Amino acid sequence: MINSEQIKNLAYSCGFDLCGIVSPDDIPEAQEQFETWLSKGYHGEMSYMAKEPERRSSPRQLMQGVRSIIMLGLNYYQPDSKELPSGYGIVSKYARGKDYHKVIAKKTKKLILEIERTSDGTKETGFRWYVDYGPMLERSYAAKAGLGYIGKNSLLINKDFGSWIFLSEILTTLELEPDNPYGIDHGQCGRCTMCIVSCPTSAILENGVIDSTKCISYLTIEKKGDISADLAAKMKQRLFGCDICQDVCPKNKAAQFTVHQEFVGGGVGEYLDPAIVERIQTREEFLALTAGTPLTRPKLDGLKRNAHIAATNARASKEKPVS
Ligand code: B12
Numbered sequence: 001m002i003n004s005e006q007i008k009n010l011a012y013s014c015g016f017d018l019c020g021i022v023s024p025d026d027i028p029e030a031q032e033q034f035e036t037w038l039s040k041g042y043h044g045e046m047s048y049m050a051k052e053p054e055r056r057s058s059p060r061q062l063m064q065g066v067r068s069i070i071m072l073g074l075n076y077y078q079p080d081s082k083e084l085p086s087g088y089g090i091v092s093k094y095a096r097g098k099d100y101h102k103v104i105a106k107k108t109k110k111l112i113l114e115i116e117r118t119s120d121g122t123k124e125t126g127f128r129w130y131v132d133y134g135p136m137l138e139r140s141y142a143a144k145a146g147l148g149y150i151g152k153n154s155l156l157i158n159k160d161f162g163s164w165i166f167l168s169e170i171l172t173t174l175e176l177e178p179d180n181p182y183g184i185d186h187g188q189c190g191r192c193t194m195c196i197v198s199c200p201t202s203a204i205l206e207n208g209v210i211d212s213t214k215c216i217s218y219l220t221i222e223k224k225g226d227i228s229a230d231l232a233a234k235m236k237q238r239l240f241g242c243d244i245c246q247d248v249c250p251k252n253k254a255a256q257f258t259v260h261q262e263f264v265g266g267g268v269g270e271y272l273d274p275a276i277v278e279r280i281q282t283r284e285e286f287l288a289l290t291a292g293t294p295l296t297r298p299k300l301d302g303l304k305r306n307a308h309i310a311a312t313n314a315r316a317s318k319e320k321p322v323s
Contacts, residue, residue, distance in 0.1 A: 002119035004177045007070060010118065014111040015260070018073030018158060018165065020145030020179045024059035024066045030140035031057040037209065044213040046222055055135045059171055062135065063128045068176040069169050071138075071145035072111075073156075074104060076263040077164035077255040080247075081270060088271040089239025089310035092217070093164065093246075095294040096270055097263040102292065104131045104168045112170065119174070131168035138167040146179040149186045153195035153245035154208045159186040162252035187251065195245035200234040204245060216242035220306045221297050232309045236317065239272055239310040240295055240303070267293040274314070277307035 004021045011019035035053055043049040055061045059069060076094055084090065094100065108129045119125065130136055139156045143149055147167075148158035155163040189207075196204045203214035212218040216235050219227050220242070227235070235242075246252055258264065268289065280286050286300040295303060 002115060002174065002176075004179070006118060007115060007174075007176065010114045011070070011072060011111055014114060015074075015107050016072045016111070017075045017161065018071075018147050020071045020142070020147045021176045022069045022071055022141050022145035022181075023178045024063075024069050024171065026060075027057045027137070027140050027144065030137050033209075034137060040211075042209070042211045042213065044218060044222070045224060046212065046218075052135065056137045057140065059136065059141075063126065063171045063173075065126060065173045066128075066171045067173055068178070069141055069145070069171050070176075071142045071147055072104075072108070072168045072170070073142065073147050073158065073161070073165040074100070074107075074168075074260060075161045075165055075256060075258045076100065076260065077161065077252075077258050078264055079257065084237065085271055087274070087311065087314045089237050089274050089277075089307060089314075091239060091268055091270055091272055091295070092241025092243045094166070094263075095241050095267070097261075097265055097267040098292055099294050099296075100166045100263065101131050101133070103260065103262045104166060108168060108170060115172075115174075124173075126173040127170055128172075129168065129170040131166070134169070136169060138169065141169065142167050144181045146181050146183050149188060150208055151195070151249065151251065152189045152193065152207045153204055153249065154210050155246065157186060157189075157249070157251045159184065160254075160256065162255045163246050163249060164252065164255050164258075189251075192250060194248040194250065198244055198248040200236070200244065201231055216244070220302075221294075224302065227305065227309065233313065233316075235306075235309055236313050237310045239274065239277075239306045240298075268295060272307070274307035274311035277303055278311065280304070 008019045038050050059066055112127045142156050148156040151157045157163045201214040203211050216238050220240050290296045
């Protein structure tokens with residue numbers, strides 16, 4: 001029978017930077033916070049978040065016979081260049097290369113094959129994996145698996161990689177020894193409120209509670225239709241996603257450049273000329289620029305809207321670099 005230690009070694013050999021094991025028990029306090037978040041409408045137009053909310057902290061409803069969850073993390077940090085080219089829009093770090101869903105899917109499938117191969121004779125073993133889109137409160141389970149702690153910006157923060165990590169998970173029928181969530185000291189935010197005070201739209205309401213309807217990440221990626229003039233002005237030149245609450249975080253000072261080249265190359269890169277996006281007419285032209293990257297998410301209309309806002313804000317600020 002395969003054990004937790006072997007699973008972790010296989011995960012690292014498949015390219016994951018973090019791996020922890022957690023039991024598939026419900027996390028009632030996370031569920032409660034999540035339902036409060038929904039009841040206040042902080043999910044905005046993300047109606048999929050409100051679909052069967054009780055499943056998100058109840059893995060046994062997601063897979064029959066699940067006995068363990070293998071939580072995984074992948075570092076995507078890459079430093080910014082010093083200067084924003086005049087008039088350009090900024091793409092957040094997670095989206096500069098290939099779509100992480102695809103990158104993680106490939107590594108996860110390989111890991112499952114390796115686990116099957118190693119745990120000889122467990123043909124009956126079941127696996128179900130998710131990355132991001134799955135109905136799981138990923139950060140709560142990652143924290144319980146010892147991958148980090150949940151910071152005031154609501155992100156999972158790891159002592160070695162800071163918050164620049166993607167999360168994913170494999171639910172399995174394998175019985176594995178869970179990790180001790182307090183086994184590794186990842187530190188805490190303490191009295192620091194840098195993320196809260198630096199958010200231009202005041203989207204971080206209190207420790208770990210994000211009002212998505214104000215979050216620049218939500219506005220540029222998930223929201224459909226117009227963005228109010230007030231919020232649009234605060235987006236400055238952010239064309240896709242936002243990293244401010246991570247850039248200012250002292251826990252991210254020691255971040256390590258990702259070894260996963262997929263997140264660095266093969267995408268649109270750090271800056272995008274809004275004029276290029278605004279000129280796009282057809283779906284083919286849109287896909288020529290964005291296929292295989294996270295930028296397909298807001299569709300052509302959303303990306304054009306963002307480009308227009310970034311260009312307008314660049315002109316308004318006399319093309320000064322954004323802070
Ligand atoms: C919806 C969503 C968003 C929304 C809402 C954000 C939010 N904070 O909820 C929007 C579009 C705004 C968004 C933005 C971003 N997102 Co997002 N998003 C998600 C998604 C799909 C669901 C999150 C969710 O359930 N939110 C609802 C709230 C209430 O849940 P929660 O924040 O997890 O809160 C729970 C915990 O914090 C917990 N809790 C709070 N305090 C404590 C303390 C302890 C001790 C414990 C145990 C639990 C706990 O209780 C809460 C209720 O359950 C997840 C993937 C997933 N399936 O989980 C990715 C995810 C959270 N996003 C991710 C990323 C990378 C981003 C961006 C950085 C992208 C960008 N650069 O633009 C920004 C960051 C903005 C921010 N500060 O949150 C990563 C975060 C990785 C990490 N290191 O934490 C995730 C995990 C995707 C992934 N698979 O890697 N996102």
